[in-house]
Amino acid sequence: AQSVTQLDSHVSVSEGTPVLLRCNYSSSYSPSxxxxxxxxxxxLQLLLKYTSAATLVxxxxxxxxxxxxxxxxxxxxxxxxxxxDAAEYFCVVSDVPRGSASKIIFGSGTRLSIRP
Amino acid sequence: xxxxTQSPKYLFRKEGQNVTLSCEQNLNHDxxxxxxxxxxxxxxxxxxxxxxxxxxxxxxxEGYSVSREKKESFPLTVTSAQKNPxxxxxxxxxxxxxxxxxxxxGPGTRLxxx
Numbered sequence: 182a183q184s185v186t187q188l189d190s191h192v193s194v195s196e197g198t199p200v201l202l203r204c205n206y207s208s209s210y211s212p213s214x215x216x217x218x219x220x221x222x223x224x225l226q227l228l229l230k231y232t233s234a235a236t237l238v239x240x241x242x243x244x245x246x247x248x249x250x251x252x253x254x255x256x257x258x259x260x261x262x263x264x265x266d267a268a269e270y271f272c273v274v275s276d277v278p279r280g281s282a283s284k285i286i287f288g289s290g291t292r293l294s295i296r297p
Numbered sequence: 298x299x300x301x302t303q304s305p306k307y308l309f310r311k312e313g314q315n316v317t318l319s320c321e322q323n324l325n326h327d328x329x330x331x332x333x334x335x336x337x338x339x340x341x342x343x344x345x346x347x348x349x350x351x352x353x354x355x356x357x358x359e360g361y362s363v364s365r366e367k368k369e370s371f372p373l374t375v376t377s378a379q380k381n382p383x384x385x386x387x388x389x390x391x392x393x394x395x396x397x398x399x400x401x402x403g404p405g406t407r408l409x410x411x
Contacts, residue, residue: 190337212396213396213397223404224405225389226402227399232397271339271340275397276396285330287332287340287341288339289338290338
């Protein structure tokens with residue numbers, strides 16, 4: 182069975198300090214993992230994705246995530262937070278071999294607040 | 298501009314009425330999806346379609362219906378059978394239905410049932 186757990190529903194950091202948003206997953210196959218960002222009343226935008234290539238994935242806006250199979254984690258990080266990073270972040274796991282119908286599961290989201 | 302459009306942005310309906318949400322994409326994607334988002338929750342899959350004239354139920358399909366008569370269009374009807382339809386509805390598309398494909402999302406429709 183597949184599942185995804187975002188360990189924090191809300192994270193608050195000061196501008197200029199590092200950001201860490203935690204995500205753990207379980208999957209029966211070789212999963213693809215995604216991080217999406219959602220600003221209020223907007224659709225979701227892809228930040229980055231892992232699809233069995235390099236385990237350290239760089240995304241847009243300075244975000245990156247590392248796939249750690251031994252820890253079943255895919256945490257999202259950024260060295261220095263900016264006020265514009267304030268948003269909701271979703272970790273997503275998708276598996277089922279290519280050619281079959283994929284199963285996509287969204288985490289419950291982490292709301293990131295940035296303090297001036 | 299390539300992308301996904303959803304209309305309307307806000308929709309108000311009386312209880313017991315059916316309502317149809319529009320989703321159009323010009324990305325030439327084969328797969329399209331409908332999600333429901335409630336406060337404090339992640340997205341839940343309602344229906345998805347991997348090709349024209351074919352669609353599959355997601356995790357919460359009861360009270361909803363869809364059609365896929367054209368590649369670029371995937372309208373969602375919220376029927377009176379849906380017990381709690383007030384929510385934010387998001388449409389997405391991807392190149393195919395592969396688990397490695399990125400999903401591209403529309404701006405969403407906020408449905409409020411009075």
